[in-house]
Amino acid sequence: MKALTLSLLATSLTLSTTLATLSGAVAEEKPTLTVYTYDSFNSEWGPGPAIKSGFEKNCGCTLEFVAPGDATETFNRLRLEGKNSKADILVGLDSNLVADADKSGLFTEADINTDGLELPIDWPSKTYVPFDWGYFAFVYDSDKLKNVPQSFDELINAPDDLKILIQDPRSSTPGLGLLLWIKNVYGDQAEEIWKKLQPRIVTVTKGWSEAYGMFLEGQADMVLSYTTSPAYHIAAENKTNYKAAAFAEGHYMQLEMAAITKASKHRELANQFMAYLIGPEAQKVIPTTNWMYPVALPEADWPASFADLVKPAKARLFDSEKVPDLRKEALNEWLEALSK
Incomplete structure (x- = not known):
């Protein structure tokens, strides 16, 4: 009986080993x-x-x-x-x-x-x-910000205490989007616009998540994001106070x-x-x-x-083939303006 039991055990172990091997082979494949x-x-x-x-x-x-x-x-x-x-x-x-x-x-x-x-x-x-x-846009809290800039010109000339959060164009796609948005609107005058915007910038973050989180914590009046960002607050939080500012110059795609x-x-x-x-x-x-x-x-x-998101009056986008040269020029302007 013991010999038979041992024999059955050995057969069982052999079968288990074979099945495990086959199972492993399937997993590897x-x-x-x-x-x-x-x-x-x-x-x-x-x-x-x-x-x-x-x-x-x-x-x-x-x-x-x-x-x-x-x-x-x-x-x-x-x-x-x-x-x-x-x-x-x-x-x-x-x-x-x-x-x-x-x-x-x-x-x-x-x-x-x-x-x-x-x-x-x-x-x-x-x-x-x-x-x-989507479209890049500045998002704000309508419960806190009542006089909302409706253009870059109004943003530049807003009261001194209005502050914004943006992202670095070297590491962030929204940051690059803003760089090209301003370049698309202002061309050779882009550096002057950055110089005027510089006092309003609380900080330049590495990526979108950090900047948006700081905005939600109340560290700035507006944050660079998307026209679709308010949809999150509506759907997930049932909040309608977060909105995207519609700029008269149009929005970069x-x-x-x-x-x-x-x-x-x-x-x-x-x-x-x-x-x-x-x-x-x-x-x-x-x-x-x-x-x-x-x-x-x-x-x-x-x-x-x-349903009720901002619909830009004009969609802006550079031809992709022109972007590398324009980006290099715009980045130099940005660095020069923000270093002052």
Whole structure:
């Protein structure tokens, strides 16, 4: 009986070992799709968790987000890693960085259908695929700020105690957006505008999250953000006191894009993810997690919190090919003005 028991035990152990080995082999064969993105995208309140869960249901893969910082920082990390990067996809490339992305030679065209994209401008590229868009704006608390500037001129000439928070254009896409917004409006006079704005700036933060958090803590009257930011407060907090100031000069646009890297070892999966990102399931997530306009969701299906948002009188955007030279010039003007 003991011999039989030992024999059965040995057989059982052998079978368990074999099953464990097979299970491990299957787990090892399950591919991991690595997506570089910015920190707020992958935060618990951002779209990342829902998109990961939704995509993994059908991809037979593991979706891994890597979020080293703001969108500009994430792109810079990918550039440093170059062809040796483990990233399959970059999510959150700013439209103002497309020329730099082209110059890097790191990205390849996606094999997906983009005919259903609805954007305020024509965007034919299939290498850099928009997944949301919006307008930069200064956000304020209407319970605290009664005389709201309606233009850059009014902001410059507002009472001395009106203060603003902005982000660094070298590390933050909103910061870069403001830099180009002022350059687009004022051209060669941009440096003079910065000199006049400088006394109003409480601080220049590295990224959006820090600046917006300081604003909510009451450390400034206005913060550089988006026209869609008030939608968050309406939907999540039932607060209507946070608003975006409508500037008479119009507002600078941002398109957020995704792109597949040439280094990707999972090209088919990468294309599946790109299609999912602009598909109905992910697009329904975008407005109430990333608080931007979706690119492929009918306006009738937008959240109610988007209904009364500021609609700029004019949409401003530089041609992406002109941005590198303009950015260099504008950054020098910004640094010179703020160093005084």
